[in-house]
Amino acid sequence: MTTRSTAATARPTTKGRAVRTRTLLPGTDGTGTVRRSVLPGGLRVVTETLPTVRSATFGIWAAVGSRDETPILNGATHYLEHLLFKGTSRRSALDISSAIDAVGGEMNAFTAKEYTCYYARVLDTDLPLAIDVVSDMLTGSLIRQEDIDAERGVVLEEIAMTEDDPGDQVHDLFTTALLGDTPLGRPVLGTVETVNGLTRDQVARFYRKHYDPTRLVVAAAGNIDHALVVRQVRRAFEQAGALHDPDAAPVPPRSGSRTIKAGGRTEILDRRTEQAHLVLGMPGLSRTDERRWALGVLNAALGGGMSSRLFQEVREKRGLAYSVYSYTSSYADCGMFGVYAGCQPGRVTEVLTICRDELRQVAEHGLDDDELRRAIGQLSGSTVLGLEDTGALMNRIGKSELCWGEQLSVDDMLARIAAVTPDEVRQVARDVLGQRPSLAVIGPVKDKQAARLQEAIA
Numbered sequence: 042m043t044t045r046s047t048a049a050t051a052r053p054t055t056k057g058r059a060v061r062t063r064t065l066l067p068g069t070d071g072t073g074t075v076r077r078s079v080l081p082g083g084l085r086v087v088t089e090t091l092p093t094v095r096s097a098t099f100g101i102w103a104a105v106g107s108r109d110e111t112p113i114l115n116g117a118t119h120y121l122e123h124l125l126f127k128g129t130s131r132r133s134a135l136d137i138s139s140a141i142d143a144v145g146g147e148m149n150a151f152t153a154k155e156y157t158c159y160y161a162r163v164l165d166t167d168l169p170l171a172i173d174v175v176s177d178m179l180t181g182s183l184i185r186q187e188d189i190d191a192e193r194g195v196v197l198e199e200i201a202m203t204e205d206d207p208g209d210q211v212h213d214l215f216t217t218a219l220l221g222d223t224p225l226g227r228p229v230l231g232t233v234e235t236v237n238g239l240t241r242d243q244v245a246r247f248y249r250k251h252y253d254p255t256r257l258v259v260a261a262a263g264n265i266d267h268a269l270v271v272r273q274v275r276r277a278f279e280q281a282g283a284l285h286d287p288d289a290a291p292v293p294p295r296s297g298s299r300t301i302k303a304g305g306r307t308e309i310l311d312r313r314t315e316q317a318h319l320v321l322g323m324p325g326l327s328r329t330d331e332r333r334w335a336l337g338v339l340n341a342a343l344g345g346g347m348s349s350r351l352f353q354e355v356r357e358k359r360g361l362a363y364s365v366y367s368y369t370s371s372y373a374d375c376g377m378f379g380v381y382a383g384c385q386p387g388r389v390t391e392v393l394t395i396c397r398d399e400l401r402q403v404a405e406h407g408l409d410d411d412e413l414r415r416a417i418g419q420l421s422g423s424t425v426l427g428l429e430d431t432g433a434l435m436n437r438i439g440k441s442e443l444c445w446g447e448q449l450s451v452d453d454m455l456a457r458i459a460a461v462t463p464d465e466v467r468q469v470a471r472d473v474l475g476q477r478p479s480l481a482v483i484g485p486v487k488d489k490q491a492a493r494l495q496e497a498i499a
Contacts, residue, residue, distance in 0.1 A: 058287050060271060065448045075438055075448050076267040082284030083255035083291045086271050087438045087448070089262040091431065097263030098435040099171040099270075100160035101179050102443045104258075104292060105251035107231075108154045108224040108372070113238065116231015117247050119152040120196055120239055125159065126150070127188040129181035132174070134188075140174050148175070152229055155295060155372055156443055162432055165264035169273055172261075176277035179257070184248060189241045197237075200230050207318045207483040208364075208383055210310075215320035215481035218308040219377055254278065255289050260439030263431040294446045296329075297374030307498070309491050310483045317389040317484030318381070321396050321498065323476040325369050325376030326469075328444060334457045335465040336369060336378070336473060341423075342408050342416035342466075343367045343399070344380060350399050350412070355382060361392050373444070378473050386485045390493045397478070397498055404474035407467030421458050425451060 058081035068074035071092055078086045107118050127134045141148045146163035148171075159178060161171040203209050213228045220226030230236075261270050278284050326333050344351040344367025355365045365382040380400070384392045408416065427433055428451065441448050449457075478498050486494070 060275070062267075062271070066450050073450075074267075077442065077448075078267070078271045079291060080254075080271070080275050080278070080284060081287040082278070083253075083286070083289035084257055084259065084274070084278060084284060085291050085442055086259040086261075086267075086274055087442045088260070088265055088267045088270055089434050089438050090265060090267065091263055091434070094264050094431060095165055096162060096431050097165045097168045097171070097261060097265050098160060098162040098431040099168060099175060099261045100158050100259070100435045100439050101175055102258040102260060102439045103157045103159075103179075103252055104155075104256040104295070104443055105157055106153050106155040107227060107229040109251065110224060110227070112222075112227070113235065114243060114247065115227050115235040116196070116229075117239055117244055118157060118251075119230050120192070120236065121184075121244055121248055122150050122152045122157055122159075123192045123196060124184055124188055124244065125178045125182045127185070127192065128183055129177050130183065131177055131181065137174060137178060140170060144170060146171065154225055154229060156440070158436070158439065160432070160435065168261070168263075168265060168270070172270070172273045173277055176274060177281070179252060180278060180281035180283045182248065184241065184245045186241045189239075189244065193236060193239075196230070197233060200233060200236065203230060207310075207312065207314050207316070208381075211318040211320050211381070211481050211483045212379070214308045214310060214483060215322060215379055215479065216377070218306045218479040218481045219322065219324065221306070225372060225375070254283055255292050258439050258443045260435045260442065262434035262438065294444055295373035297327075305477045305479065305498070307480045307491075307495055308482075309486050309494070310481075311486050312483055314386075314484050316383045317386040317482060317486065318383045319389060319393060319480065319482045319484075320379045320381050321393060321400075321478050321480050322377055322379030323473060323478045325378040325473060326371060327374050327376055328371035329373075330371075330376075332465070332469045332472070333369075333371060335461045335469040337420055338413065338416045338458065338461045339403070339408070339466050339470055339473075340367050340369050340378070341420045342412045343403060345416070345423075346419050348415055350403070351380060351382075351396060354395055354399060355392060359395070361385075361388055361395070365392075365396075389482065389484065389486070390490065390497055393480070393494060393497045400474045400478070403470050405471075407463060407470055410463070413461075413463055413466060417458055417461060421455050424454055424458070 060078050062078040066075035074090045144167040148161040150159040163171045355362050362382045362384040367380045370377045380396050382392050
C-alpha cells in the first residue's frame with residue numbers, strides 16, 4: 042500500500058459498486074447476529090451485534106505472521122506492527138494515541154505466527170473515531186527511516202524483556218526444539234541479529250506485499266450497526282485509495298498438509314535461575330483437523346484446571362510445582378501439544394518423569410468417565426465465559442473469518458464439545474501423546490542432569 046497523500050488521487054475509486062452482504066448467524070432478537078460483507082476491492086467486514094452493551098471493539102486482522110518471513114526477515118512482522126503506530130500522513134504517533142485516550146478507549150495490537158491484529162475498544166458512540174484511526178494506521182503508514190531507527194531500540198528491549206522471563210522464553214525454546222529452524226519454529230519477535238539487520242526498504246516492501254485489502258479482515262463487535270460500520274470502513278479505505286482493484290477477491294484461508302516429523306529433540310539453556318522451567322510436548326493437530334474437539338477435551342483433563350491430572354499429581358499430591366498445565370497450539374497445517382512446569386532445579390527430573398508417565402498413561406488407557414465429564418464441562422464453560430466482552434467477540438469472528446472462512450455459533454461449538462466420545466479421546470490420545478516427545482528446559486542444568494533429562498523422555 043502507498044500512503045494516503047498519493048493513493049487518493051492515483052488510484053480509481055470503487056464508489057457505486059455493490060457490497061455483498063450475508064447474515065452468517067441470525068442471533069436472537071438481534072443479539073449475537075453475525076453479518077459479513079465483501080467490499081469491492083476484496084476487503085471483508087464481519088460484525089457481531091450486542092445491543093445490550095455500551096462498548097464496541099473494532100479490529101483489523103492481517104493474514105501475515107512470523108511464518109511468512111524468510112530467515113533474514115525474522116521479526117519483520119512484529120517490527121511492522123510497532124511501526125504502524127508511528128504515524129501517517131494524517132496523524133502523528135501522538136495524534137494516534139491521544140485520539141483514543143481522549144475518549145477513554147484502549148488500543149493495541151498483537152503479532153502471531155500466522156496473523157497480526159490491530160484493535161481499539163471504545164464506547165459505542167466513539168466507534169466512528171476508532172474505525173477512522175485504525176483504518177488510517179493500516180492504510181497510510183509512512184514507515185519513515187527515523188521511525189525505523191527509534192523503534193528498533195524498543196523492539197530490542199522487548200526481546201530482552203522476554204529473555205529475562207524464563208517462564209516465557211521456554212515456550213519459544215520448545216517451539217524451536219519441536220519445529221527446528223523453520224518459519225514456524227523461529228521466534229515471533231525475531232532475534233537481536235535479525236532485528237538489527239532489518240532495513241527501511243525491507244520493512245516497507247513487506248508492508249506493501251502483505252497489507253493489501255484482499256488479505257485483511259475487518260471485525261467489529263458490540264452495540265453497533267453492521268451497515269453503518271461497512272459504510273464507515275469503506276469510506277476510510279476509499280479515501281486512502283486502498284480499494285484500488287474493484288474486481289479483487291479475498292484470499293482464502295491458509296491451507297496445507299505439512300507433517301511434523303520432529304521428535305526427541307531436546308533444547309537445554311543453562312541459566313542461573315531460581316526455578317527450572319520445562320516444556321515437554323509433541324506434534325499436535327492442525328486447526329482444521331476434526332479431532333481438535335477431542336484434543337481440546339483431552340487437554341482440559343490433562344492440564345486445564347485444578348482437578349486435572351497434572352495439577353493433582355505434580356502440585357496437590359507432591360507439592361513439586363506452583364504452576365503446571367498443558368496447552369495446544371494449532372496452525373494451518375500442523376500443531377503442538379505441550380506441558381509446562383516450573384520447579385526447583387534439583388527436582389526437574391522428578392517433575393519431568395511424572396509428566397511423562399501421565400502422558401503415557403493417558404495415551405495407553407484414555408480418560409475415565411468422571412474425567413471426561415469434568416473436562417467437557419470445563420471446556421464448555423470456559424468457551425462461553427471467554428466470550429463475555431466485546432474484545433473477545435471481535436477476536437472470535439475476526440479470527441474465524443481469516444483462519445476458517447466460516448463462523449460457528451456458541452451453540453454449535455458447545456454441541457461439538459458435548460458430542461466428544463470416550464473412544465474419540467482415547468484415539469486422539471494415542472495419536473498425539475503416543476509420539477516421541479521433544480523437551481525444552483531453562484535453568485541451572487549441568488551435564489549430568491541434562492543426561493538424566495534425556496533419559497526421562499526416551
